[in-house]
Amino acid sequence: MITCLAGGVGAARFLQGLVKFVSEEEVTIIGNTGDDIELYGLNISPDLDIIIYTLAGLADEEKGWGLKGDTFNCLNMLKLYGHETWFNLGDRDIATHIYRTQLLKRGFPLSDVTKRLREKLSLKEEILPMTNDRFETRIRTPNGSIHFQEYLVKRQAQDDVLGVHFEGADKAKPAPGVIDSILKARTVVVCPSNPIVSIGTILSIRGVREALKETQANVAAISPIVGGSPVKGPADKLMRGLGKEVSAFAVARLYQDFIDSFVIDQIDQAEKEKIEGLGLHVVVTDSIMKSLDDKIRLAKAALQSVESL
Amino acid sequence: MITCLAGGVGAARFLQGLVKFVSEEEVTIIGNTGDDIELYGLNISPDLDIIIYTLAGLADEEKGWGLKGDTFNCLNMLKLYGHETWFNLGDRDIATHIYRTQLLKRGFPLSDVTKRLREKLSLKEEILPMTNDRFETRIRTPNGSIHFQEYLVKRQAQDDVLGVHFEGADKAKPAPGVIDSILKARTVVVCPSNPIVSIGTILSIRGVREALKETQANVAAISPIVGGSPVKGPADKLMRGLGKEVSAFAVARLYQDFIDSFVIDQIDQAEKEKIEGLGLHVVVTDSIMKSLDDKIRLAKAALQSVESL
Numbered sequence: 001m002i003t004c005l006a007g008g009v010g011a012a013r014f015l016q017g018l019v020k021f022v023s024e025e026e027v028t029i030i031g032n033t034g035d036d037i038e039l040y041g042l043n044i045s046p047d048l049d050i051i052i053y054t055l056a057g058l059a060d061e062e063k064g065w066g067l068k069g070d071t072f073n074c075l076n077m078l079k080l081y082g083h084e085t086w087f088n089l090g091d092r093d094i095a096t097h098i099y100r101t102q103l104l105k106r107g108f109p110l111s112d113v114t115k116r117l118r119e120k121l122s123l124k125e126e127i128l129p130m131t132n133d134r135f136e137t138r139i140r141t142p143n144g145s146i147h148f149q150e151y152l153v154k155r156q157a158q159d160d161v162l163g164v165h166f167e168g169a170d171k172a173k174p175a176p177g178v179i180d181s182i183l184k185a186r187t188v189v190v191c192p193s194n195p196i197v198s199i200g201t202i203l204s205i206r207g208v209r210e211a212l213k214e215t216q217a218n219v220a221a222i223s224p225i226v227g228g229s230p231v232k233g234p235a236d237k238l239m240r241g242l243g244k245e246v247s248a249f250a251v252a253r254l255y256q257d258f259i260d261s262f263v264i265d266q267i268d269q270a271e272k273e274k275i276e277g278l279g280l281h282v283v284v285t286d287s288i289m290k291s292l293d294d295k296i297r298l299a300k301a302a303l304q305s306v307e308s309l
Numbered sequence: 310m311i312t313c314l315a316g317g318v319g320a321a322r323f324l325q326g327l328v329k330f331v332s333e334e335e336v337t338i339i340g341n342t343g344d345d346i347e348l349y350g351l352n353i354s355p356d357l358d359i360i361i362y363t364l365a366g367l368a369d370e371e372k373g374w375g376l377k378g379d380t381f382n383c384l385n386m387l388k389l390y391g392h393e394t395w396f397n398l399g400d401r402d403i404a405t406h407i408y409r410t411q412l413l414k415r416g417f418p419l420s421d422v423t424k425r426l427r428e429k430l431s432l433k434e435e436i437l438p439m440t441n442d443r444f445e446t447r448i449r450t451p452n453g454s455i456h457f458q459e460y461l462v463k464r465q466a467q468d469d470v471l472g473v474h475f476e477g478a479d480k481a482k483p484a485p486g487v488i489d490s491i492l493k494a495r496t497v498v499v500c501p502s503n504p505i506v507s508i509g510t511i512l513s514i515r516g517v518r519e520a521l522k523e524t525q526a527n528v529a530a531i532s533p534i535v536g537g538s539p540v541k542g543p544a545d546k547l548m549r550g551l552g553k554e555v556s557a558f559a560v561a562r563l564y565q566d567f568i569d570s571f572v573i574d575q576i577d578q579a580e581k582e583k584i585e586g587l588g589l590h591v592v593v594t595d596s597i598m599k600s601l602d603d604k605i606r607l608a609k610a611a612l613q614s615v616e617s618l
Contacts, residue, residue: 071400074404074407077402081405098383
């Protein structure tokens with residue numbers, strides 16, 4: 001069994017490669033829900049969705065969000081009704097949110113909803129939200145605290161980051177299966193996702209970090225920082241905002257207490273020794289995922305990085 | 310001021326004609342909400358919507374429902390998730406229901422929501438739901454009692470009608486403005502709509518029928534039955550199910566206690582005397598509305614039918 005801690009697009013790409021040579025049934029994905037947001041009365045789980053859509057072959061990989069060939073007629077009409085429409089929701093995407101909202105309203109936990117969604121799309125991977133409880137990533141800016149999506153999408157990550165706050169983290173319990181899937185895994189992979197708002201959120205859930213330290217599984221992580229900047233997203237701004245250096249090494253330090261190996265890009269070769277100094281096995285490879293081959297190669301490198309240990 | 314009792318498509322067409330020669334601000338429309346249904350967690354008001362869409366020039370007049378040029382991507386995705394999709398909801402149409410649902414959930418009454426919707430679409434007509442309270446038209450069939458939409462759309466009006474039941478009618482209060490708009494009108498028009506499930510519902514609301522009898526306004530009605538069958542919809546099956554003859558005369562009898570004039574189609578000329586026998590002024594005209602000219606002519610005939618009184 002391979003258990004993966006996952007954010008959004010970067011993780012989805014990595015997982016696409018992984019399931020090309022590992023049986024889907026062997027893969028458990030623990031997804032970030034800190035980005036979840038309610039808009040227009042609909043419960044949206046962007047990270048879980050992009051993983052589901054990507055693994056189902058439905059994602060718009062060119063745009064990097066949403067569903068391939070989706071239309072935006074509902075959103076345009078909502079705009080006509082005076083709604084803010086900074087969060088792009090395609091018509092088919094909205095069906096996912098309608099479906100989820102309805103089930104949540106009927107009392108099903110998010111993990112059940114997620115299971116149903118991936119089953120409807122014939123996915124055999126186990127996909128677990130990190131928690132079924134309310135959890136909201138908020139960014140402290142000079143203009144006050146705002147929802148992560150508002151920071152990222154509405155305000156295009158333009159605000160200075162003064163801090164990151166995980167609302168609900170003190171009370172959120174791991175969703176059923178989360179801790180077990182870490183403890184019982186053969187290998188755990190921390191996907192190349194934002195170390196603060198994608199992986200950091202998962203690590204903040206009670207018992208997760210402890211399970212990662214305790215598990216007999218080897219734990220590999222892939223650096224989402226390549227050449228001093230994130231492949232995608234605002235990780236640099238968030239890391240800098242928290243007073244951290246933006247480098248593969250800085251990410252390795254965030255994970256060093258529970259990972260065994262760390263995969264970095266060729267361009268960061270110079271950081272290899274420094275990271276090894278943290279007591280980690282370091283693998284250097286080409287970590288930019290464009291083609292499916294790239295994704296497979298990176299996933300293989302991650303697994304191989306711990307197999308030799 | 311002209312106050313119109315309205316069902317769905319037939320009424321919408323009539324109103325389209327009316328506002329071509331009467332100022333929109335002078336028109337108040339009391340809409341049927343007995344067809345309202347919650348699907349996928351969304352509150353849908355089909356009759357109010359088709360009137361709003363039609364008056365805003367957005368309705369798909371060829372299909373007779375929904376919005377012109379709408380797509381059905383959300384619904385198709387909901388189908389993939391295993392939802393029943395017998396009720397056709399276009400992507401732009403869904404925006405209306407998302408907007409309405411959200412406002413209702415926030416505690417706004419349906420009349421406020423309706424006002425906002427028509428204002429967003431720049432409509433100057435006053436559009437009032439008959440009630441803000443729960444009201445559901447149910448059809449008794451040999452297989453049990455079913456929601457009117459289930460009878461009409463899902464089961465295509467195939468079931469024998471044993472009876473019609475207005476759930477909530479005993480408690481439903483008229484929405485603000487409904488009674489006043491009848492009492493203070495110069496003219497009241499009962500649009501060519503289903504006399505049982507469109508107009509009958511409105512008449513069942515406490516105080517409406519009394520206001521129609523009491524008002525100083527002249528009241529005109531247009532027969533929705535032409536040549537012994539409804540222009541659109543299942544009025545014949547419902548009337549027969551309730552033991553009524555299917556004719557213009559039978560409709561006139563349903564309204565005779567509160568209308569002054571009755572507009573029938575040329576094809577029903579033979580019924581004129583019989584209807585006059587009910588004490589009504591009868592106007593015979595071509596009542597089939599295809600072109601805009603047809604709609605204007607019928608609306609003029611309806612108004613003229615009471616102006617001479």
